[in-house]
Amino acid sequence: MTKEKLIALLTLKKVPNLGDSSIKKLIREVGSAEAVLSEKTTNLLKIDGIGTTRIKEIHSAKHRIAAENELKFVEDNKINYTIYDEIDYPEKLKYCIDGPVVLFSKGNIDLKNRKMLSIVGTRKVTSYGVKFCEELIETVVPLNPVIVSGFAYGVDITAQRTAVKHNLQTVGCLAHGLNQIYPKTHKKYMSQIEENGGFFTDFWSTDTFDRKNFLGRNRIIAGLSEATIVIESADKGGSLVTAEIANSYNRDVFAVPGRASDSLSTGCNMLIKTQRAHMLTSAADLIYMLNWELNEKEQPIVQKQLFVELDGDEKKIYDFLSKNGKKLLDVIALQCGIPTFKVASVLLNLELKGVIRPLPGKLFEVI
Structure with a gap:
C-alpha cells in the first residue's frame, strides 16, 4: 500500500457523514481513493446518495491536513494498520458492507485460518x-x-x-x-x-x-x-x-x-x-x-493410533464408549459421572488424539 493511498482513505474518513460503505461505493465508481479526491464535482454528483454537501467536504483541504497528522501519529507510535482490500485485512470483516476502510491495531494479532x-x-x-x-x-x-x-x-x-x-x-x-x-x-x-x-x-x-x-x-x-x-x-x-x-x-x-x-x-x-x-x-x-467438531468426512483415513496416553476422565469415557458403543453426549456425562461441559472438552481431546469420532445428533463412538 502506498502512503498516498492511505492518506487518501484517511482524508475520506474525515469527511463528515461519509461512512465506510459510502467511501467504498465512491471508490468502486471512481476507481481509487486518490481518484475520488481529485474527481470533478459534476462527476461525483452523478453517484447516488453522495450529495453536494459531502462532495464539498471531500474537496476541503483541511481533511487532508488532518489525515497527514494522523498518519504521523500512527508512524511515530508504531501502530499497525491495514485497509479493507488488502490480504492482511481480517477475512470475515471483508464481507461487512460497513467494515472499516482503515483498521488500526496494536499487539501480536494473527487471525489467519483461525476460528x-x-x-x-x-x-x-x-x-x-x-x-x-x-x-x-x-x-x-x-x-x-x-x-x-x-x-x-x-x-x-x-x-x-x-x-x-x-x-x-x-x-x-x-x-x-x-x-x-x-x-x-x-x-x-x-x-x-x-x-x-x-x-x-x-x-x-x-x-x-x-x-x-x-x-x-x-x-x-x-x-x-x-x-x-x-x-x-x-x-x-x-x-x-x-x-x-x-x-x-x-x-x-x-x-x-x-x-x-x-x-x-x-x-x-x-x-x-x-x-x-x-x-x-x-x-x-x-x-x-458451528460444526466445529471433526466429523467423519473430515477424519483422515489412518489407522487408530496405538498406545495413546489418556488421563483419568479420557480413559473413563473411552472405556465407556468401547464397552457400550455410540452414545449421546448427555448419556456419556450421566453414566460417567462427569459434568456435561467437561465431557464436551474431554470428547474434543479424544477426537484430536484420533481415538473417537462424532456422529450426527451429538453421538460419539470409538474409532
Whole structure:
C-alpha cells in the first residue's frame, strides 16, 4: 500500500457523514481513493446518495491536513494498520458492507485460518455469568479459537482474561483511539492482551472516548467472528446491539438463557424467544451448531493410533464408549459421572488424539 493511498482513505474518513460503505461505493465508481479526491464535482454528483454537501467536504483541504497528522501519529507510535482490500485485512470483516476502510491495531494479532468467537454481555455480570464464561472458554481451548470482545467491564474482560489464562489469542475492540484506554482500570491487562493478541479500532487519536462510539466498535466485534455469544443482558444494552449487527451480517448468534425473574437474563431470553439467537447451555451446543467438531468426512483415513496416553476422565469415557458403543453426549456425562461441559472438552481431546469420532445428533463412538 502506498502512503498516498492511505492518506487518501484517511482524508475520506474525515469527511463528515461519509461512512465506510459510502467511501467504498465512491471508490468502486471512481476507481481509487486518490481518484475520488481529485474527481470533478459534476462527476461525483452523478453517484447516488453522495450529495453536494459531502462532495464539498471531500474537496476541503483541511481533511487532508488532518489525515497527514494522523498518519504521523500512527508512524511515530508504531501502530499497525491495514485497509479493507488488502490480504492482511481480517477475512470475515471483508464481507461487512460497513467494515472499516482503515483498521488500526496494536499487539501480536494473527487471525489467519483461525476460528473466532465474539463474547459480549452485561457490565454488571453475575457470578453465574462469570462461571459460564470461564467454563465455556476452557472447554473450547483445544480448538484454539481467538476470543474477541470489547475490553469493557463485566463479561468482556472476563472473556479476555480467561483467554489469556489459557494462552488463547484475544482481541479487544476499542471505542476510541489507541492513544488512550477505557476503562482506565483495565490498563493493567493491556500488556498481557497485546502478548496474546491485541487491540483493534478504527477511531483516531483525536477521537476521545464517547458512548456514541460504541456502535462503531460493536460492528467490528460482530464482523470479526463467525459467531457472537451474549452472556447475560438486560432488556437494553450494547450486547443486544452487537447481536443485531451480527444477525445483519448473517453470522450465528448464541444467547445464554436465564430465569424469567432475572433482569440480566431478559435480553438473552428475548433473543432466544424471537429466534434471533440459538440457545446456549454448554460449549457442546456451540461446537455442534458451528460444526466445529471433526466429523467423519473430515477424519483422515489412518489407522487408530496405538498406545495413546489418556488421563483419568479420557480413559473413563473411552472405556465407556468401547464397552457400550455410540452414545449421546448427555448419556456419556450421566453414566460417567462427569459434568456435561467437561465431557464436551474431554470428547474434543479424544477426537484430536484420533481415538473417537462424532456422529450426527451429538453421538460419539470409538474409532
